[in-house]
Amino acid sequence: MKVSPFPAAAEHELANVQLRRNLRAATDTIQSKRARVVAELPDWEALRDAGSEIKADVLARLDELLVEFETAATAAGAHVHWARDGAEAGAIVARIAREHDVDEVVKVKSLTTDEIQLNDVLATAGVRAIETDFAELILQLDGDWSSHILVPAIHRNRTEIRDLFARTIAPGIVSDDPADLAEASRVYLRERFLRAKMGVSGANFGIAETGTVCVVESEGNGRMCTTLPPVLVSILGIEKLLPRFDDLEVFLQLLPRSSTGERMNPYTSLWTGVTSGDGPQELHIVLLDNGRTRVLRDEVGRQALHCIRCSACLNVCPVYTRTGGHAYGSVYPGPIGAILTPQLIGIENASSLPYASTLCGACYEVCPVKIDIPRVLLHLRAEAVRARGRSAERLTMRIVGWTFESARRFTLAQRVARTAQTPFARGGLVRRLPPPLSGWTRSRDLRAVAKTSFRSWWAGR
Amino acid sequence: MSDARTEVLARIAAIPREPAPEPSRDYRVSGERSADEVVELFCTRAADYRAEVVRVDAAAVATAIVRILAAHGAQRVGIGPGLRSEWRPAGCELVDESALDVAGLDRLDGAITGCTVAVAETGTIVLSGSPEEGRRALTLVPDLHVCVVMREQIVELLPEGIRLLGPLVRSEGRPLTLISGPSATSDIELDRVEGVHGPRRLAVVVAG
Ligand code: SF4
Numbered sequence: 001m002k003v004s005p006f007p008a009a010a011e012h013e014l015a016n017v018q019l020r021r022n023l024r025a026a027t028d029t030i031q032s033k034r035a036r037v038v039a040e041l042p043d044w045e046a047l048r049d050a051g052s053e054i055k056a057d058v059l060a061r062l063d064e065l066l067v068e069f070e071t072a073a074t075a076a077g078a079h080v081h082w083a084r085d086g087a088e089a090g091a092i093v094a095r096i097a098r099e100h101d102v103d104e105v106v107k108v109k110s111l112t113t114d115e116i117q118l119n120d121v122l123a124t125a126g127v128r129a130i131e132t133d134f135a136e137l138i139l140q141l142d143g144d145w146s147s148h149i150l151v152p153a154i155h156r157n158r159t160e161i162r163d164l165f166a167r168t169i170a171p172g173i174v175s176d177d178p179a180d181l182a183e184a185s186r187v188y189l190r191e192r193f194l195r196a197k198m199g200v201s202g203a204n205f206g207i208a209e210t211g212t213v214c215v216v217e218s219e220g221n222g223r224m225c226t227t228l229p230p231v232l233v234s235i236l237g238i239e240k241l242l243p244r245f246d247d248l249e250v251f252l253q254l255l256p257r258s259s260t261g262e263r264m265n266p267y268t269s270l271w272t273g274v275t276s277g278d279g280p281q282e283l284h285i286v287l288l289d290n291g292r293t294r295v296l297r298d299e300v301g302r303q304a305l306h307c308i309r310c311s312a313c314l315n316v317c318p319v320y321t322r323t324g325g326h327a328y329g330s331v332y333p334g335p336i337g338a339i340l341t342p343q344l345i346g347i348e349n350a351s352s353l354p355y356a357s358t359l360c361g362a363c364y365e366v367c368p369v370k371i372d373i374p375r376v377l378l379h380l381r382a383e384a385v386r387a388r389g390r391s392a393e394r395l396t397m398r399i400v401g402w403t404f405e406s407a408r409r410f411t412l413a414q415r416v417a418r419t420a421q422t423p424f425a426r427g428g429l430v431r432r433l434p435p436p437l438s439g440w441t442r443s444r445d446l447r448a449v450a451k452t453s454f455r456s457w458w459a460g461r
Numbered sequence: 462m463s464d465a466r467t468e469v470l471a472r473i474a475a476i477p478r479e480p481a482p483e484p485s486r487d488y489r490v491s492g493e494r495s496a497d498e499v500v501e502l503f504c505t506r507a508a509d510y511r512a513e514v515v516r517v518d519a520a521a522v523a524t525a526i527v528r529i530l531a532a533h534g535a536q537r538v539g540i541g542p543g544l545r546s547e548w549r550p551a552g553c554e555l556v557d558e559s560a561l562d563v564a565g566l567d568r569l570d571g572a573i574t575g576c577t578v579a580v581a582e583t584g585t586i587v588l589s590g591s592p593e594e595g596r597r598a599l600t601l602v603p604d605l606h607v608c609v610v611m612r613e614q615i616v617e618l619l620p621e622g623i624r625l626l627g628p629l630v631r632s633e634g635r636p637l638t639l640i641s642g643p644s645a646t647s648d649i650e651l652d653r654v655e656g657v658h659g660p661r662r663l664a665v666v667v668a669g
Binding site for chain 1: 465472479510564597601627630639643
C-alpha cells in the first residue's frame with residue numbers, strides 16, 4: 001500500500017466547500033462538548049497519566065500479555081487466531097465464513113478491519129460484508145470512504161444522505177429529518193441483523209487477565225452484531241490489550257469523554273468467551289500484527305501504539321479541520337494518522353504524512369493517553385529525510401532549527417521575511433511562495449509574518 | 462515457514478524494551494458524596510442522556526412500571542426468567558425471554574429487567590446476564606427497555622462499579638453491557654437522534 005501524497009490530496013479537498021463547512025461545524029461542536037465533560041472531572045490529568053502508563057506497560061510486556069490473553073480467552077471458550085498481516089487475517093475470516101457456508105456477514109465499524117481492507121478480501125471470497133454503523137452504511141452505499149475516525153460521514157449533509165437513501169435502501173423517502181433518516185436505516189438493517197449467521201467486529205480493548213473483548217459504541221449495531229449471530233469473529237490489533245480488568249476503570253473514562261464528548265457512550269459490550277444460552281456460541285478472536293511490531297521497534301515512535309482511536313486530536317488539528325480526512329489518503333487520518341500510517345506501512349510509502357502538521361501541539365494537549373505527537377512527527381520527518389536522502393530539505397530544516405534556537409536570529413529572520421514576503425502577501429495571507437518554497441503553500445495558506453511581532457509589541461507597550 | 466503465532470511473538474521478543482514502572486493511579490477510586498446525593502446524581506445524569514427516570518418507594522415498583530408501559534402502549538413485554546414477582550406489573554402479558562428466539566423478541570413491545578450495578582457520575586446501568594436481567598438480546602431487540610435500579614445498587618464513580626464487576630467476569634465470565642441512555646447516532650450533521658438499532662426508549666425506575 002502506498003498513499004497519495006498529502007499535498008496533492010489536500011489541494012483537491014481544500015476546494016470542497018461543503019466538506020470544509022460540515023467538518024468545521026462538526027469538529028467545533030465535538031471539541032466544545034469534550035472540553036465541557038473533561039472539565040467536570042477533577043482527576044482528568046491523573047487519568048491521562050494512568051492511561052499513558054498502563055499503555056507503556058502493555059508495550060513493555062506485550063508478548064507476555066498476548067499469551068496471557070490467549071490462555072484466558074481459550075479457557076473461556078473462544079478460538080484465538082494469530083495473523084502476521086492483513087492478508088492472513090482476511091483469509092482467517094473468509095475461512096470461518098466458508099466453514100459455516102455464510103455468504104453475508106454483518107459488521108461493526110472498525111478501523112482495524114478497514115486497515116486490512118477486510119470487506120474486499122471477503123468479497124473476493126464471495127462473502128458480502130454489510131456495514132451497520134449509520135455513517136459506514138452511508139459510505140458503503142455511496143462507494144465513498146471514511147473522512148473521520150468517529151464520524152466517518154462528517155462530510156455528508158442531510159440532503160445528500162436523503163438523496164442517497166432514496167436511490168438505494170429507501171425508495172421514495174422525502175424527509176431529510178435526521179430522525180427519519182435514522183429510521184430508514186433501522187428498518188433496512190434490522191432484517192439483516194435478525195437473519196445474520198455471522199458477525200464481524202473490531203475491538204476497543206482486550207483484557208489479558210480475563211480474555212475479555214470490549215466494544216464501545218453508540219447506536220446498538222455493535223450489540224446487534226456481537227450478540228445476535230451464532231458465530232462472531234473479532235479482530236484485535238495486538239496493541240489493544242490492557243493487562244487487567246480493572247484497567248477499564250481508566251479507559252472507559254478517557255475514551256467516551258475524549259471521543260464523543262459524552263460522560264459515557266450509550267453502549268459498551270464486554271464478553272468473555274462463550275456464554276451458554278446468551279449470544280454467539282462460536283467465538284473467534286484474531287490477533288493482528290500488520291506492522292504493529294514494526295512500530296514497536298522504534299523507541300520514539302512506538303507511543304503511537306498507545307492510541308485508543310478517540311479522534312480528539314483530529315478535532316483540534318488546524319490542518320485536519322481544514323483539509324478533512326481524505327487528504328491524508330490513509331485509514332488513519334489527522335495527527336494520529338500522520339504518525340501511525342507511515343510507521344505501519346513504512347516511511348518510504350507515506351513520506352509526506354509527517355509534514356501534514358503545523359506542530360502546534362494541540363493534539364498532545366487533548367490526547368487522553370498523552371502521545372507526544374509533535375515529537376514523533378519531528379522524529380519521523382528526520383526519518384523521511386534520511387529515507388529520501390534529500391539534502392536540500394535537510395539543509396532547510398537545519399536552518400530553521402538554527403534560526404529558532406536563538407532569539408536574536410529569530411527576530412532578524414522575521415524582519416527579513418516581512419520584507420521578502422511583500423510581493424506574495426494578500427490580506428494577511430501568503431497564498432503562493434516561489435520555488436523552492438512553493439511546495440509549502442500549495443495546499444496551505446500561510447499567515448503572513450505580522451508587521452509588528454508579538455514580542456516587539458509587548459516590549460513597546 | 463513458522464506459524465503466525467510463533468513469528469509474531471518472536472518479532473516482539475526481539476525488540477529491546479525497558480520494563481515499565483508500575484502505572485500511577487492517582488485518580489479517584491471512591492466517591493465523597495452522601496448516599497442521597499449519589500442517588501440524586503444518578504437520576505440527573507441518566508436523564509441528561511434522555512433516559513426517562515422515575516423515583517418510587519421500593520413497594521411501588523410494579524405500579525410505576527404499569528404506568529410506563531401504558532404511556533408507551535406496550536402490551537407484550539419480555540422478562541428474564543428470574544424477575545422478582547413484586548416487580549411484575551399487572552395487566553399486561555409477560556413473556557419469559559428464555560422461551561423466545563430472536564424473531565420472537567422482535568415481536569415484543571418492550572422488556573423489563575433489573576440491573577447489577579449503576580454508576581451515578583456517568584448515568585450508567587450495567588447488566589450482567591443474571592436471571593433477573595435475561596440474556597443480552599432481551600434489552601436490545603425490543604424498542605422499550607424498563608430497568609429497575611435499587612438505590613443500594615448505585616455507586617458514585619466508575620472505578621467503584623468496575624471493581625464490583627471484576628469478580629463476576631473473573632469467576633463466571635459473565636457478559637456485561639453498560640448502558641448510558643438509549644441508542645443514539647450523531648452522524649447526520651451531528652444532530653443527536655435517539656434510537657437507531659437498540660431500544661429507542663430507556664425508562665429507569667429508581668427504587669427505595
Ligand atoms: S492519538 Fe490520542 S487523541 Fe489522537 S486518536 Fe489516538 S488517543 Fe485519541
